[in-house]
Amino acid sequence: MYSRYLVSLLCLGCLVLSGCERETRAFHDEAPPSNDVSPTSFRAGGPPKPVAKNAQADEYERNAFHISEGKRYYEWYNCYSCHAAGGGDIGPPLMDDKWRYGGEIEQIFSSIVEGRPNGMPSFAGRIPEQQVWEIAAYVRSMAGNAAKDAVPSRGDEMKNTKPLTQIPHTPVRSEPPKVQR
Amino acid sequence: MNMGAHRATWQQACGAFASALLVAGCSGKQAALDPAGDQASTIGSLWTLMLWVCGVMYLLVLIFLAHALWKSRHALSSEPTTHGAQSSGERPLRMALSAWFGLIVGGLILLSLGSFFIDRSLASAQLDNALKIKITAAQWWWKVEYEGETPDKRVITANELRLPVGRPALLELHSEDVIHSFWIPNLGGKQDLIPGRVNSLLLTPRRAGEYRGQCAEFCGLQHAKMALDASVVAENEFESWRQQQLAPAPAPSTPEQVRGHEIFMSGPCVSCHQIVGTPAAGQTGPDLTHLASRRTIAAGARPYSFDALRDWLRDPHSIKPGNHMPQVQLSNSDLNALTSYLDSLK
Numbered sequence: 344m345y346s347r348y349l350v351s352l353l354c355l356g357c358l359v360l361s362g363c364e365r366e367t368r369a370f371h372d373e374a375p376p377s378n379d380v381s382p383t384s385f386r387a388g389g390p391p392k393p394v395a396k397n398a399q400a401d402e403y404e405r406n407a408f409h410i411s412e413g414k415r416y417y418e419w420y421n422c423y424s425c426h427a428a429g430g431g432d433i434g435p436p437l438m439d440d441k442w443r444y445g446g447e448i449e450q451i452f453s454s455i456v457e458g459r460p461n462g463m464p465s466f467a468g469r470i471p472e473q474q475v476w477e478i479a480a481y482v483r484s485m486a487g488n489a490a491k492d493a494v495p496s497r498g499d500e501m502k503n504t505k506p507l508t509q510i511p512h513t514p515v516r517s518e519p520p521k522v523q524r
Numbered sequence: 525m526n527m528g529a530h531r532a533t534w535q536q537a538c539g540a541f542a543s544a545l546l547v548a549g550c551s552g553k554q555a556a557l558d559p560a561g562d563q564a565s566t567i568g569s570l571w572t573l574m575l576w577v578c579g580v581m582y583l584l585v586l587i588f589l590a591h592a593l594w595k596s597r598h599a600l601s602s603e604p605t606t607h608g609a610q611s612s613g614e615r616p617l618r619m620a621l622s623a624w625f626g627l628i629v630g631g632l633i634l635l636s637l638g639s640f641f642i643d644r645s646l647a648s649a650q651l652d653n654a655l656k657i658k659i660t661a662a663q664w665w666w667k668v669e670y671e672g673e674t675p676d677k678r679v680i681t682a683n684e685l686r687l688p689v690g691r692p693a694l695l696e697l698h699s700e701d702v703i704h705s706f707w708i709p710n711l712g713g714k715q716d717l718i719p720g721r722v723n724s725l726l727l728t729p730r731r732a733g734e735y736r737g738q739c740a741e742f743c744g745l746q747h748a749k750m751a752l753d754a755s756v757v758a759e760n761e762f763e764s765w766r767q768q769q770l771a772p773a774p775a776p777s778t779p780e781q782v783r784g785h786e787i788f789m790s791g792p793c794v795s796c797h798q799i800v801g802t803p804a805a806g807q808t809g810p811d812l813t814h815l816a817s818r819r820t821i822a823a824g825a826r827p828y829s830f831d832a833l834r835d836w837l838r839d840p841h842s843i844k845p846g847n848h849m850p851q852v853q854l855s856n857s858d859l860n861a862l863t864s865y866l867d868s869l870k
Binding site: 468 | 791794795796
């Protein structure tokens, strides 16, 4: 009788474990085919339009491999030069809740691919799409918005912030740029 | 009679096969027991010393074990060999144990002395006229840079080491990410490449030939496919190779190569790769200026050929899954054009 319990417990455990998306490694280019987000979602005054969610893009935020690859590409493609380790330098910070052009992963993807005014270059054609999604997932994780079991609790670089597993979810409140009066 | 004859020939065949296997391990292009350089010979002589000392000890152990097993078949009925200082077996036993102890101490002294002298000879640097080469290991490829008299005479290549016979080569070892280890068994021992630290290794090749080296410290997903092609050639051949590598990449000649050049320059390739003589100056991935003159691609993953290169460009992860080169979707004609262009970079 005990052995039957044990066997069923083992089967259940295997089922549970097989649902782990945390470590699935997608090496081939499986990026979502298209992304329809553009900055004209924002209008003067009033709340921004809701973003069309891309179901495939969601898995990038929940996958440890994609986030760690995004972290490597963040350094390789020199995002550090303007955004530092997320605190911002000559570019805006990426770890807070103020997003000029939207903080959902689809909007971050658009910002990287299209470029933005005042200095954000367009990386269209220079960074393959799969890698842009990975960088966007890493940027999301800097603001606490990635799955907590997919981010490392101890990063390799020096940071004066809490570990990524302890950063609370920051709301993705998007504001249009403030006008100087 | 027939069974006996069968068994004899079967045993002969097995014996021949086994000895062929054993001998095959002794020579080749990645064989530590086939030294082609000073450092490898020195380490080889230490290995031989250890083999003889430990082999003799092991043989003695086996002989005494066999003797003990044989004796014990008859000893149960008779009196014990030794029971006190007056018994007959006491003196021979004492002499045997003293001799055994002396053998062990002697063997250990021999091995320690051997190790000391070998280490000392490996550490004494003969640096006159040494060729200076800087090797940077990244996941999962080797960046090889030959110093020149002036900075513009610096040769940069990847996954390939060419050395002149008889001239010591001082390798300066760096790492870009994690710990790797440099090992060309025919030429010398292993030396780690540690991020944040500069190590050095001296190799003095004595025999021309083609050898294969490999990363010897686990460094990630494709550690097994991080090989290095080492060629030892005559001094004048080495100089002409160096001059050829200093030349910038040849311009594309056929229309297909021109199209391939355009694809390279306008796509993600330039973010990571460098081709001297073109605007591409990415430093993250291997230098491609003379890609088509190398023996293998992807750090020894495949021998170089047009088809291997095309397979790699179509999907690097079909050859080396998990390596840092992303798959870029290209149409078939674009893929052929790009491959033709890269194939022209001799």
